[in-house]
Amino acid sequence: MMILEQIRKDNPLIICITNDVVKNFTANGLLALGASPAMATEKLEMDEFLTHAGALLINIGSIEEHDIENMLAAAKYANHHDVPIVLDPVACGASKFRKDFCLKLLETYDITVIRGNASELQALTGEANMKGTDADTSLSTEDVARAAYNKFNCAIVVTGEIDAICVNGKINLIENGTALLTKVTGGGCLLGAVVASFIYNETKPTLETLTEALTTYTVASEFAERASNGTLPGHFAVNLIDQLYLIQESDVAENRLVKEV
Amino acid sequence: MMILEQIRKDNPLIICITNDVVKNFTANGLLALGASPAMATEKLEMDEFLTHAGALLINIGSIEEHDIENMLAAAKYANHHDVPIVLDPVACGASKFRKDFCLKLLETYDITVIRGNASELQALTGEANMKGTDADTSLSTEDVARAAYNKFNCAIVVTGEIDAICVNGKINLIENGTALLTKVTGGGCLLGAVVASFIYNETKPTLETLTEALTTYTVASEFAERASNGTLPGHFAVNLIDQLYLIQESDVAENRLVKEV
């Protein structure tokens, strides 16, 4: 059995500490996929939630100072219970506050996967240059993924026109997807949560596992674009939830555009 | 005039202190139904808001430590102004933090209705066993409703494949609804807000009032499933808002599946 079917059988509990803007979209996306999202954030209950969790997502999109304590506590308990962590360093190049928090998290706890766009990953590796949450970079996602892997020594997912995944120094490039994912808020954030669902119970995910996560999501996005009114962002967002519910492993296998480099 | 028409005539103000994930869906659902939602939470303004309110919803889905003071203040002012309170104890079996808060609220203030799934209600009555927000129980909703009524002596709504409502020891079972309500985040949370709307200005709601609330919501969900693409969760959520806007009392009367026990 491949991972998508396993998710639908096990309904792993995915703790999502994510931004206020995309909580609803993220929870609906994970439910549609077959995971069991819990958007709990309070440090006083993180030990209990993470005892039963398959994975933890930390997305800093709407981080405030008082969230830091909760996020650090969640990471601590996740490490303690061997729960994999996905970090989504949203707009971490836009402020020292965001970048410092991400670097502290990465230094203090074992992060399993970092998922961001090229600008965000570049900000973490040293060269920041961004406006808000939008990417602005000339380097390829492949180069950015390799640099981030070399610095942080964890799995890296860099999204862009071509997505790059780096695990243990080996890279896959994914050519699936649609530009509409950047016209809907949370298109990248939901991917971070989908990655968390695919690596449940697995603190050392393989390149193939992450490739399955990305191709499942991006092939679903292509189907969403082709469904009724799917070229318009309002309907695209609705269709994407539908397609995450409908998609089968055979769809992914038939449509995936993966290049090993 | 039945209650649904009265809601559409009076547009009662429903104060919803609810979780971050479902605020938009809840507000849109209540607006569609005909109520007037206000998602205010700050304790410094609760006295004023509750002076004009028809009902108060307290949903702990994304509770953090700093929310407790606001929720307790809201309950205090609601009791003071004779405003009915619906408590939705989301995932209260998943952490001591959640369960302790709910029990403190129930001990300190008069709660009009508790609305939850079987696991949540069981956690409150003593036998907790749950993973995140999902129910995991072998007892019938009817048994769970009766046990909760016996312990808390307030109206109880337990949702599941068959929903059970207990008022003054008498129970109605509702067989309407669709499993898609569990595939969309906030399917249960919105019901809690709909219950609050139906009991506006009524701190001692009858079994028939709560039965109207549940059948209106669950019949609307059946219509939403039958509307265009309604078997898919993205479109189902959109359709549910539409159907809460369209539904008439005659639709509910013709389609309700209520069993008195």
Added chain:
Amino acid sequence: MMILEQIRKDNPLIICITNDVVKNFTANGLLALGASPAMATEKLEMDEFLTHAGALLINIGSIEEHDIENMLAAAKYANHHDVPIVLDPVACGASKFRKDFCLKLLETYDITVIRGNASELQALTGEANMKGTDADTSLSTEDVARAAYNKFNCAIVVTGEIDAICVNGKINLIENGTALLTKVTGGGCLLGAVVASFIYNETKPTLETLTEALTTYTVASEFAERASNGTLPGHFAVNLIDQLYLIQESDVAENRLVKEV
């Protein structure tokens, strides 16, 4: 080139400190329009964000005591960097807490535009009478806009059946729009964010600029109502995002109903 095209070319960064209920809808609306929303709120990063921002929206819909410091800091940095500010004083007539905050903000910092319904503006100018977020007024939006302009000496947008815009004492009335905007949560809040997008980099917007913002939004809302199932609130909200993406300046020019008074 008119402003809509310019927005789509420049993708101005719009910092939205807005309420929890409408963050997703607001971000999706601005992305569809062509702006680049950032929902950052933390005071520690506001100086950096506002250095690159085209405009700042402050919407108090779900304000809590601890948000005040962040909002005041954002306004301070916006003034420092000559970034225009739109204030949306949601339900400011419903509590002393809200009204006092708005008046303090208006006294302390230069606000570029106030956008609200008639009740909200009347609450700010002295005559409060409202229930939650709903308007309840007998004065015309034109009279309310003039009174607010006279008191605060900034641009005023009062929405209602007929919208009134007052800049430097001159008033335009907009007859476009649909009542469905009041059946969807955030119909007014998103307009506030759209206004912020149209006045980017412009702390002294003209009456024509604000008229373009309002007619673009309200004509898009008319198109959304006419699109598939658009007379129902669930589909209307989805269609509105689509139409903000599709709308062209020629559509606005052909359909705008503007009366100079």
